[in-house]
Amino acid sequence: MNTVRDYDFSGKKAIVRVDFNVPLDDHFNVTDDTRIRAAAPTIKTILEKGGSAILMSHLGRPKNGPEDKFSLKHIVTKVSEHLGVNVKFVSDCIGEDVEAEANNLKAGEVLLLDNLRFYKEETNGDNAFAEKLAKLADCYVNDAFGTAHRAHASTTIIAKFFPKDKMFGLLLAGELESIEKAIKTGKAPLTAIMGGSKVSSKIQIITQLLDKVDNLIIGGGMGYTFSKAKGGKIGNSIVEDDFLETALNVLKEAEEKGVNIYLPVDSLIADDFSNDANTKVASAGEIPDGWEGLDCGPESRKVFGSVIEQSGTVLWNGPVGVFEMETFGAGTKAIAESVVRATENGAFTLIGGGDSVAAINKYGLADQVSYISTGGGALLELLEGKVLPGVDAVLN
Numbered sequence: 167m168n169t170v171r172d173y174d175f176s177g178k179k180a181i182v183r184v185d186f187n188v189p190l191d192d193h194f195n196v197t198d199d200t201r202i203r204a205a206a207p208t209i210k211t212i213l214e215k216g217g218s219a220i221l222m223s224h225l226g227r228p229k230n231g232p233e234d235k236f237s238l239k240h241i242v243t244k245v246s247e248h249l250g251v252n253v254k255f256v257s258d259c260i261g262e263d264v265e266a267e268a269n270n271l272k273a274g275e276v277l278l279l280d281n282l283r284f285y286k287e288e289t290n291g292d293n294a295f296a297e298k299l300a301k302l303a304d305c306y307v308n309d310a311f312g313t314a315h316r317a318h319a320s321t322t323i324i325a326k327f328f329p330k331d332k333m334f335g336l337l338l339a340g341e342l343e344s345i346e347k348a349i350k351t352g353k354a355p356l357t358a359i360m361g362g363s364k365v366s367s368k369i370q371i372i373t374q375l376l377d378k379v380d381n382l383i384i385g386g387g388m389g390y391t392f393s394k395a396k397g398g399k400i401g402n403s404i405v406e407d408d409f410l411e412t413a414l415n416v417l418k419e420a421e422e423k424g425v426n427i428y429l430p431v432d433s434l435i436a437d438d439f440s441n442d443a444n445t446k447v448a449s450a451g452e453i454p455d456g457w458e459g460l461d462c463g464p465e466s467r468k469v470f471g472s473v474i475e476q477s478g479t480v481l482w483n484g485p486v487g488v489f490e491m492e493t494f495g496a497g498t499k500a501i502a503e504s505v506v507r508a509t510e511n512g513a514f515t516l517i518g519g520g521d522s523v524a525a526i527n528k529y530g531l532a533d534q535v536s537y538i539s540t541g542g543g544a545l546l547e548l549l550e551g552k553v554l555p556g557v558d559a560v561l562n
């Protein structure tokens with residue numbers, strides 16, 4: 167894989183697609199700088215190797231052209247802090263002013279362009295717009311994993327203007343290598359934990375995973391569609407009746423392929439979708455009417471924990487309960503702790519998808535697993551077996 171490590175940047179200007187779509191408070195302070203921190207090693211590498219960097223990103227969802235609240239000017243100080251250089255800023259991303267600033271850029275300097283999405287041409291994947299961006303630099307670096315599944319001008323189309331001088335940043339390369347390690351070259355047994363609310367949003371991934379994993383733990387809301395499909399009583403638990411047959415097919419296919427499927431054997435059930443609801447534990451398939459399953463129960467936690475802790479590789483996507491409410495967080499917390507123990511035992515553990523990352527952060531265990539993916543949609547599409555346009559454009 168061609169990365170910034172392999173390229174000679176001396177005297178070269180690199181245009182770098184980063185994901186600086188960071189949250190801002192009402193006073194435009196960056197409230198979570200994870201994404202800026204994550205892109206810093208790539209930019210520093212370019213500078214250390216004698217190049218200069220032109221950074222481009224989107225921020226939020228501007229509707230019709232420039233909007234002050236979505237300007238990247240708000241993050242210049244934060245980016246400067248992380249890079250240890252005074253980052254220059256230009257209040258546009260194409261045009262004469264931008265070209266003049268780019269021309270003046272010297273080795274070791276960094277220029278941040280304003281929000282790409284002030285132009286609808288960005289998300290439309292417009293060729294002429296991509297060409298204008300490309301004109302600013304000698305080489306192209308894609309380090310934005312979070313948008314690699316989009317064929318936007320700056321993530322995909324621009325690459326063709328650099329047939330030889332295009333490469334991945336360290337963050338994006340690290341994401342691809344980690345996912346490859348988790349699903350292709352990892353140590354057996356490989357266990358995937360799939361949680362979340364709906365079968366419908368995860369079914370493609372589950373189907374793909376059946377060809378790769380040894381164990382598949384299915385938890386969260388989607389477990390109840392499986393439970394009902396097997397003839398269980400699920401009370402008022404979340405269910406997708408259109409997916410009952412799909413669920414049965416998954417179970418059948420798993421058996422044919424020798425994949426062990428682990429569904430919850432018990433649930434923490436509640437008489438209301440609320441932190442203050444009355445709760446009790448029910449066996450799987452025995453949830454009375456008027457009650458709903460909002461977390462996996464104590465026996466399930468033991469079974470899941472034992473499978474996870476004996477794994478060589480673990481992939482976790484989605485909470486196994488409504489962990490946002492304290493009352494229903496024990497299952498997800500137990501999964502997080504088991505993933506940490508698996509890591510301590512020598513397993514490669516990868517966590518991805520907004521909610522499971524939020525969960526591992528909530529329990530303060532993020533630094534005790536092997537890899538946390540920064541990509542939501544991009545990760546899911548990779549796991550679904552799709553080729554990401556942003557990755558393909560750099561590779562081919």
Ligand code: AMP
Nearest residue numbers: 362363364386387459460484486487488
């Ligand atoms: P997803 O976006 O499909 O990954 O789903 C994540 C959401 O699933 C989280 O907000 C959880 O609160 C929710 N969830 C997990 N378990 C359940 C459950 N048993 N019933 C309802 N929602 C759930």
